[in-house]
Amino acid sequence: MSLSMVRVDENRKEEEDPLLESQLYQKGVKHLSENVVAKLPKKYIWPVSERPNNATKGEVPYTFKSNLNLPIIDFAELEGSNRSQILKALANACEHYGCFQVVNHGIPCDVTSSMMDVGKRFFELPFEEREKYMTSNMHSPVRYGTSFNQSKDRVFSWRDFLKFMCHPLSDMLPHWPSSPMDFRKLAVAYVNETKHLFLMLMEAIVESLGLAITNNNITRQDNDNILEELKDGSQLMVVNFYPPCPEPHLTLGMPPHSDYGFLTLLLQDEVEGLQIQFQEKWVTVQPIPGSFVINVGDHLEIFSNGRYKSVLHRAIVNSTRPRISVASLHSVPVTTTIRPCPKLTTETNPRRYMDTDFATFLEYASSSEPKKKNFLESRKLI
Ligand SMILES: O=C(O)CCC(=O)C(=O)O
Ligand SMILES: [Fe+2]
Secondary structure, three states: OOOOHHOOOOOOOOOOOOOHHHHHOOOOOOHHHOOOOOOOHHHHHOOHHHHOOOOOOOOOOOOOOOOOOOOOEEEEHOOOHHHHHHHHHHHHHHOOOOOEEEOOOOOHHHHHHHHHHHHHHHHHHOOOHHOOOOOOOOOOOOEEEEEOOOOOOOOOOOOOEEEEEEHHHHHHHHHHOOOOOOHHHHHHHHEEEHHHHHHHHHHHHHOOOOOOOEEEEEHHHHHHHHHHHHHOOOOOEEEEOOOOOOOOHOOOOEEEEOOOOOOOEEEOOOOOOEEEEEEOOOEEHHHHHHEEEEEHHHHHHHHHOOOOOOOOOEEOOOOOEEEEEEEEOOOOOOOOOOOOHHOOOOOOOOOOOEEEHHHHHHHEEEEOOOOOOHHHHHOOOO
16 A cells, blocks of 8 residues: 555645555554654544643643652552551542552562563564454454554544453463564563452452451451452453654543453553543653552442542553553453442442443443443443
8 A cells, every 4th residue: 555645734634545544544553653644644633622631732741740649559568567557548549549559569570571571572563463463353362453442433542552361371372472472471470460469459459448358357248259259350461552643732542431340450661641530630640660550440449339439541642752551450250240349338328330240341342432431330320
């Protein structure tokens, strides 16, 4: 295909052949950023009200730069005499922010940096190699793609991604990319470490909800057996790649959404881009090298009967630096029903969400455009 066919002119009258043009967009933004454009193609231009605000042309759109201190949880302190204080901080973060950063989490630095590095090398492979994993099938164990849902999105997002399922590991592993050659080895180490950290965090979160968890008086009913379910639960890894964008103030790397699971463990490089909504404003999460951003997902909001809130977040892009993030999404097994924990509902605080399961979510996600917290809204009883 001749790229000149989609070269963007001054007035953004770009399309000579809509079919060729859409084929080009389907190849993703890495391809686009390497081949065309001094201006952003129309397909990526978001309505004014949804663009990153406060940015002028050519600037990196750092909205509301750093006037928020996102809670930082020192994971090592959870094991010490400060545990009850840290649990309070955790509860506060999950109730009021839906998000916190974890430092001293115990995952070796070479495991996190190798995952970032091999993710980056995957996106450096020739397109023909990456293309092998392109599919619109949401149930596929591995999926390479662009935007959010490239067969449905009317406006595209400036992101390419690689998603791979991780549970059960031995069944999933043979489907993962075989190139770069060390991809599987490094990703397995990362998957195991993040799963362990997720379970430790959930143990603390269950305790912070007032559900007994001490070794001597743990009761199955109290925590509704949730920790056991999570041990055998689903894990999805998403590597996001955001190349430099010619007009970042007009687009988004990822539109506002909440994650579906219990928690997402997000590893980001040193380039800013993640924003969370806090008190109706978009706030940039300052990367802390080696730390994880932890997002409360919809399933934890449901389990806690609305006490902990899933966080609305999005990614913005910039004109100079590529950015990578790796999200690890965790939940119960795909066949398990998710419902408010009975211990957290009372006559005066009745159940706020109806039963839901993964199948319903996947159905929803593949049939409609993601809009904010719409899925969760559709599960609300009151
Ligand atoms: O890249 C980011 O910072 C956000 C990624 C994200 O929200 C996701 O993968 O669900
Ligand atoms: Fe997300």
